Amino acid sequence: MTEPRRLAVLRAIVEDYVATREPVGSKALVERHALGVSPATIRNDMAALEEEGLIAQPHTSAGRVPTDKGYRAFVDGLPAVRPLSPPERRAIERLLGDGARSLDLDDVLERTVRALAQLTQQVAVIQYPSLARARVRHVELVPLAPRRLVVVLITDTGRVEQRSVEVAPELPEVGPELVTELRGRLNAATAGRRSDEAVAALDAVLTSARPEDAGAVSSVVAALCSALAATREERMVLAGTANLVREASGFATSLAPVLEAIEEQVVVLRLLAEMADDPASGVSVRIGSEIVHSGLSDAAVVSSGYGSGGEVVARLGVLGPTRMDYPTSIAGVRAVARYLSKVLAR
Amino acid sequence: MTEPRRLAVLRAIVEDYVATREPVGSKALVERHALGVSPATIRNDMAALEEEGLIAQPHTSAGRVPTDKGYRAFVDGLPAVRPLSPPERRAIERLLGDGARSLDLDDVLERTVRALAQLTQQVAVIQYPSLARARVRHVELVPLAPRRLVVVLITDTGRVEQRSVEVAPELPEVGPELVTELRGRLNAATAGRRSDEAVAALDAVLTSARPEDAGAVSSVVAALCSALAATREERMVLAGTANLVREASGFATSLAPVLEAIEEQVVVLRLLAEMADDPASGVSVRIGSEIVHSGLSDAAVVSSGYGSGGEVVARLGVLGPTRMDYPTSIAGVRAVARYLSKVLAR
DNA sequence: ATTGGCACTCCCCGCTGCTGAGTGCCAGAC
DNA sequence: GTCTGGCACTCAGCAGCGGGGAGTGCCAAT
Numbered sequence: 001m002t003e004p005r006r007l008a009v010l011r012a013i014v015e016d017y018v019a020t021r022e023p024v025g026s027k028a029l030v031e032r033h034a035l036g037v038s039p040a041t042i043r044n045d046m047a048a049l050e051e052e053g054l055i056a057q058p059h060t061s062a063g064r065v066p067t068d069k070g071y072r073a074f075v076d077g078l079p080a081v082r083p084l085s086p087p088e089r090r091a092i093e094r095l096l097g098d099g100a101r102s103l104d105l106d107d108v109l110e111r112t113v114r115a116l117a118q119l120t121q122q123v124a125v126i127q128y129p130s131l132a133r134a135r136v137r138h139v140e141l142v143p144l145a146p147r148r149l150v151v152v153l154i155t156d157t158g159r160v161e162q163r164s165v166e167v168a169p170e171l172p173e174v175g176p177e178l179v180t181e182l183r184g185r186l187n188a189a190t191a192g193r194r195s196d197e198a199v200a201a202l203d204a205v206l207t208s209a210r211p212e213d214a215g216a217v218s219s220v221v222a223a224l225c226s227a228l229a230a231t232r233e234e235r236m237v238l239a240g241t242a243n244l245v246r247e248a249s250g251f252a253t254s255l256a257p258v259l260e261a262i263e264e265q266v267v268v269l270r271l272l273a274e275m276a277d278d279p280a281s282g283v284s285v286r287i288g289s290e291i292v293h294s295g296l297s298d299a300a301v302v303s304s305g306y307g308s309g310g311e312v313v314a315r316l317g318v319l320g321p322t323r324m325d326y327p328t329s330i331a332g333v334r335a336v337a338r339y340l341s342k343v344l345a346r
Numbered sequence: 347m348t349e350p351r352r353l354a355v356l357r358a359i360v361e362d363y364v365a366t367r368e369p370v371g372s373k374a375l376v377e378r379h380a381l382g383v384s385p386a387t388i389r390n391d392m393a394a395l396e397e398e399g400l401i402a403q404p405h406t407s408a409g410r411v412p413t414d415k416g417y418r419a420f421v422d423g424l425p426a427v428r429p430l431s432p433p434e435r436r437a438i439e440r441l442l443g444d445g446a447r448s449l450d451l452d453d454v455l456e457r458t459v460r461a462l463a464q465l466t467q468q469v470a471v472i473q474y475p476s477l478a479r480a481r482v483r484h485v486e487l488v489p490l491a492p493r494r495l496v497v498v499l500i501t502d503t504g505r506v507e508q509r510s511v512e513v514a515p516e517l518p519e520v521g522p523e524l525v526t527e528l529r530g531r532l533n534a535a536t537a538g539r540r541s542d543e544a545v546a547a548l549d550a551v552l553t554s555a556r557p558e559d560a561g562a563v564s565s566v567v568a569a570l571c572s573a574l575a576a577t578r579e580e581r582m583v584l585a586g587t588a589n590l591v592r593e594a595s596g597f598a599t600s601l602a603p604v605l606e607a608i609e610e611q612v613v614v615l616r617l618l619a620e621m622a623d624d625p626a627s628g629v630s631v632r633i634g635s636e637i638v639h640s641g642l643s644d645a646a647v648v649s650s651g652y653g654s655g656g657e658v659v660a661r662l663g664v665l666g667p668t669r670m671d672y673p674t675s676i677a678g679v680r681a682v683a684r685y686l687s688k689v690l691a692r
Numbered sequence: 693a694t695t696g697g698c699a700c701t702c703c704c705c706g707c708t709g710c711t712g713a714g715t716g717c718c719a720g721a722c
Numbered sequence: 723g724t725c726t727g728g729c730a731c732t733c734a735g736c737a738g739c740g741g742g743g744a745g746t747g748c749c750a751a752t
Contacts, residue, residue: 023714026714027713027714028713028714038725039714039727040726040728041724041726043715044725057714057715059733059734060714060732060733061713061714061715061716061732061734062713062715062732062734063715104508104509138490140486140498142484142486144483144484144500150484152486154488154490154498154508160498160506160508162450163450239609240609241605242602242606242609245591245605246602255591256591259587259590259591260588263585263586263588369745371744371746372745373745374744374745383694383695384694384695384696385695385696385745386695386696386697387693387694387695389745389747390694392746403745403746405701405702406746407700407702407703407744407745407746407747408702408744408745409745409746
């Protein structure tokens with residue numbers, strides 16, 4: 001029993017099963033794939049694959065179905081990332097071409113996530129550029145009323161956070177000179193720093209304030225710290241939920257836990273965070289039981305980091321049933337990650 | 347056949363059908379509700395209700411099911427909005443209590459939409475405060491590099507939009523004096539104005555610019571106009587999608603079109619926009635065929651306006667199967683709309 | 693207007709038997 | 723040793739069948 005053929009059999013089983021969604025038998029296999037051997041031979045191979053835990057039978061005298069381990073072997077055994085087909089490439093261009101002109105981050109991510117969902121026919125997720133790694137570009141202080149200000153934080157990834165500040169009535173009003181002075185000091189303390197460094201630096205601003213301003217300054221600093229903290233707490237955008245319920249989705253039953261996990265964005269973000277890209281392919285795949293979360297036991301995630309320059313600032317990916325078309329998903333995720341990195345680099 | 351009893355029968359049918367999800371027959375009806383008459387009498391009433399198109403039989407010799415028109419009559423015939431039960435009220439307090447402390451609009455809406463979804467067990471939607479009606483509070487101009495600026499727009503509803511501006515290399519750099527001057531003029535032109543008025547007023551800024559600054563000024567003004575336009579294009583937040591696939595959801599089949607409609611936010615926003623609150627109850631209900639969109643033919647929407655002061659600035663609501671618990675949904679939507687209005691009023 | 697009775701209609705549920713795809717094993721061929 | 727054809731066996735899925743039950747409409751009586 002030649003070793004490479006066994007891998008070919010596994011690959012054929014995965015492909016057929018993904019395509020038909022039905023357990024695949026030895027006879028169907030030799031008919032659909034030019035394996036050059038008889039069904040009986042395949043049966044022996046299948047018995048061996050089952051022995052190894054790569055495939056399983058739903059019940060006696062049924063065809064075989066890949067296990068999570070089988071999908072894993074299939075994915076690891078993929079020769080290379082399949083390049084996108086011309087129509088796929090055109091679809092990306094069409095969906096992202098316009099968006100690339102826009103400089104608004106929300107807009108770019110929105111378009112990108114939709115494109116990825118449509119391309120892969122799965123649920124697509126994009127993590128906002130992580131601001132733990134991002135740096136403060138500018139802090140703006142805008143007085144709206146004598147006792148009311150807005151603090152606006154802008155980072156070098158283009159993200160903007162704002163906070164309202166209300167100065168307590170027992171404290172003196174905040175005059176324009178103080179606003180100007182404070183704006184200067186806040187920027188001096190934080191500009192170019194990472195979120196955690198910036199928070200530390202703000203302490204100095206606080207202690208060096210004149211006693212009569214202390215109350216107002218501490219309110220503003222607190223708001224800014226809150227904005228900095230919010231940037232560390234990840235956000236994401238999501239598209240293609242409708243793909244989950246599609247006829248061809250594969251999550252025949254028990255969609256509810258999957259949707260719940262998706263809605264509980266923390267779960268997805270944590271999952272993305274713990275994935276690390278394979279250096280060769282540039283993507284990372286988690287399959288079924290490899291995902292610790294209980295509701296996602298028959299889900300798989302394909303993700304990839306993206307970022308401007310060589311540095312990865314966040315991740316994007318797709319989520320679908322373990323029985324998904326991995327080559328297409330992998331190709332799509334990689335292409336979109338590259339595309340997005342290119343757009344952000346400007 | 348007394349007229350009021352017929353309405354009681356309709357109400358009983360709707361209630362039972364919503365609870366059991368099965369066609370309800372005359373016998374079951376008299377058993378579960380103290381109607382004080384025999385099944386035969388109910389049968390006569392049912393025949394009359396069917397004649398009026400309020401109920402229908404899925405097939406001969408089956409119980410009755412309310413039609414869209416029947417639900418409509420049921421909703422219109424509701425005596426008054428049921429007040430929230432203590433546990434429900436506590437649930438709102440718990441979910442929104444913390445959020446109320448936050449002054450960040452995104453955060454408040456996020457919490458509120460989750461609360462509404464959990465309360466009603468439906469998909470909840472909140473439209474962002476409509477900025478067509480909102481007014482410009484402040485425009486900030488932040489230089490990041492000699493040829494690069496960020497324009498930040500802040501409105502009195504707390505929404506912030508930002509745009510990057512890149513000044514073309516053939517134009518002169520933008521000096522700090524110009525930034526200060528331009529900031530002043532932009533604010534003078536737009537502050538306190540509605541989005542459409544502001545755009546008109548910006549023309550004057552453009553024409554009165556010195557010739558050597560014209561290029562840079564027009565870039566900035568264009569960015570600001572884009573931000574103003576974006577505010578008119580509505581946004582929404584959404585929660586509780588998982589409720590759709592719940593066992594008890596009621597959309598037995600064909601979830602896909604519903605999810606697609608939800609994901610295509612425009613559809614939902616348009617739907618909300620064309621709903622007008624009933625003055626008595628403060629909410630508005632659309633049922634099944636009353637919704638023009640094709641994919642939502644067995645969906646119903648309960649919505650209500652909200653806003654600071656007496657003015658309605660946007661709407662929120664829930665979407666579910668026509669077979670939903672209307673009293674609970676209506677009570678929940680109204681309570682959350684009031685709560686949110688109160689929070690925003692500060 | 694209401695009611696009990698009655699005949700009728702079908703959905704639903706469980707049972708049965710069949711078919712076909714698929715398996716494992718074995719003995720023989722290469 | 724590896725592959726192959728043959729063979730007996732297993733079992734999910736489907737169609738056909740029949741009874742029970744819930745529900746209806748109609749009618750005559752109160």
